[in-house]
Amino acid sequence: MATVRIAGTGLTPFGEHPGRTGRDLFAEAGLTALDDADVDPDDVEHLxxxxxxxxxxEHQGHQGPLMxxxxxxxxxxxxxEAACASSGVAVREGVKTIRDGEADVVVVGGAERMTDMGTTxxxxxxxxxxxxxFEIKAGMTFPGAYALMASAYMRDHDADPDDLAHIAVKNHDNALENDKAHFQTAITVEDAVEAPRVATPLGLYDACPISDGASxxxxxxxxxxxxxxxDAPISVTGSGQGGDHLALQERETLWKTPAAEEAAAEAYAEADIDADDVDCAxxxxxxxxxxxxxxESLGFFEPGEGLAAAKNGETTRDGSLPVNLSGGLKAKGHPVGATGAAQIAELTELLAGHHARSDAIPDASVGVAHNAGGTVATVTVHVLEHDGGVDR
Structure with missing residues (x-):
């Protein structure tokens, strides 16, 4: 199987970009990535x-050639297009194209312009x-859908929903040094617990923002x-994709995400690793x-144990498995089409030692990116590894 190297990355700031178009945002990210890679645009064989x-x-379809x-x-x-996993799928297609010998240089990424639409x-x-x-016509929204998943999880594990606040605090704290993050502000557990409810048990600080951006x-x-x-010390050694029923009512349980388990199993097998080998995610x-x-679906924690991981310090910067050192979607932002490739870009910089939070993982060599669409009906998982080829 051909080795796939990550030669360059590009991100716009995530947040509000009034008046900017999707093509403008993606041009910024794409040209930044080519410059970072020191690759000529004429060498790109597929996007x-x-x-x-x-x-x-934007009333715009057929965006591939436009970008x-x-x-x-x-x-x-x-x-x-795979909902919020759109650019995760784009990354996977790029990886497969190079592995299959169809191209030597591929650009992958995505963009979304959302804030001009307003919250509603x-x-x-x-x-x-x-x-x-069966869902939208019944009044389903994604805050409501994830509230159902959270309620089922809390019920089945006799868990305390206030523990979710520690995840929000952790990710806001991680984003403080990320100049690409939508939110670069600290919050407290009390802020999160006492915030207005968006869809019980989820409050305002349990939800990611509406963001514009490109990767x-x-x-x-x-x-x-x-x-x-x-200079390309990071390679993609594993790529997996899983799927599930689109509608929640068709699933065996509301909170399990078997699509993520399938994607992780495939990616881990390709990379010849297991969950214990992962240094950050x-x-x-x-x-x-x-x-x-x-x-939990990635195998980092047993079912019912992932909720308290941030509270217990396991997934914080100084924990045994730092999660979302970028700030995650929660604080970095979530321009949905850009998110999957943005995770790859952030992990690349983290593992290469070029990220503001790389000091939290100075010896890390294996990172995992998990990108989900909808209520986790589509999932991609990618394993990135540092080969030790540069001095960090």
């Missing part, structure tokens, strides 16, 4: 681009990732990286309960 709501937010043009790339370009418009737009016939990653083959003397915490479900 895989993740976007969820372009038709609703290639925006960043000066003349190559086949494909848009992929963005919430309505996001809801189309659920089952329209891009340059992937290359091992041969291309060596031939062009690229970026997981899809659109709501604090989602971080709990992710860490």
């Amino acid at each position: 895989f681009y993740g976007n969820f709501m372009g038709e609703l937010a 290639a043009e925006a960043m000066g790339v003349q190559a086949p370009a494909t848009r992929l 418009g963005a919430t309505d737009g996001l809801s189309i990732a659920a089952d329209d016939l 891009a990653v340059v992937l290359t083959s091992e041969e291309y990286a060596a031939e062009h003397d690229l 970026e997981v899809h915490d659109c709501f604090t309960i989602a971080e709990v479900l992710a860490t």
Whole structure:
């Protein structure tokens, strides 16, 4: 199996970008990634681009070639849509394309412009990732859906929902030094516990913000990286994808996420690792309960034990397994089409020692990215490894 190297990364700040278009945001991220990689746009052989709501937010479909043009790339370009996992799927397609020998240089990434839609418009737009016939028409929103998942988890494990506050506090604290993060403000446990309820048991600080932003990653083959003397010490050694019923009522339980378990099993097997080998992780915490479900599905904790991990200091910066050192979706932000590739970009910088929070993991060599779509009906998991080729 061909080795896939990460040669460069690019992120816009996540947050509010009034008046900017998706193509403008992605051009910034894509050109930054190419410059970081020291790769000429003419060498790019394919672009895989993740976007969820372009038709609703910007009345724009067929965005693949549009984004290639925006960043000066003349190559086949494909848009992929898998709700909030759109650019995670784009990363996976790029990895497979290089592994299969079809290309030596691929750009993967995504973008979303959401804040111009307003809270009501963005919430309505996001809801189309659920089952329209049986969920949306019944009044389902994603805060409500994750509240159902959280309530079922608390009931089955006799758990305290106030423990979710520690996850929010941890991720806000991690984002303080991330200049790309939407929220760079600290909160307390009391702030989170006492905040207005969005959908019980979830409060305001349990939910990620509505964000604009873009991400891009340059992937290359091992041969291309060596031939062009690229500084690319991070490789993608495992890639997995899992799926589940779209609607919650079709699932065996409301809180288990078997799609994540499937994706993790595939990615771990490809990388020849297990959960105990992972040094840090970026997981899809659109709501604090989602971080709990992710860490359990990835095998870091047994069912029922992930909720207290932040409270116990296991997933904090100085814990045994730091989770969401970027701030996660919760504080870094969640422009949905950009999130999956942004996780890869953050992990790359963390493992290479170039991130503001790399000091928390000075000896880390294995990182895992978990990107989920909808109520975890689509999941990608990627394993990134540092080969020790540069002095950190």
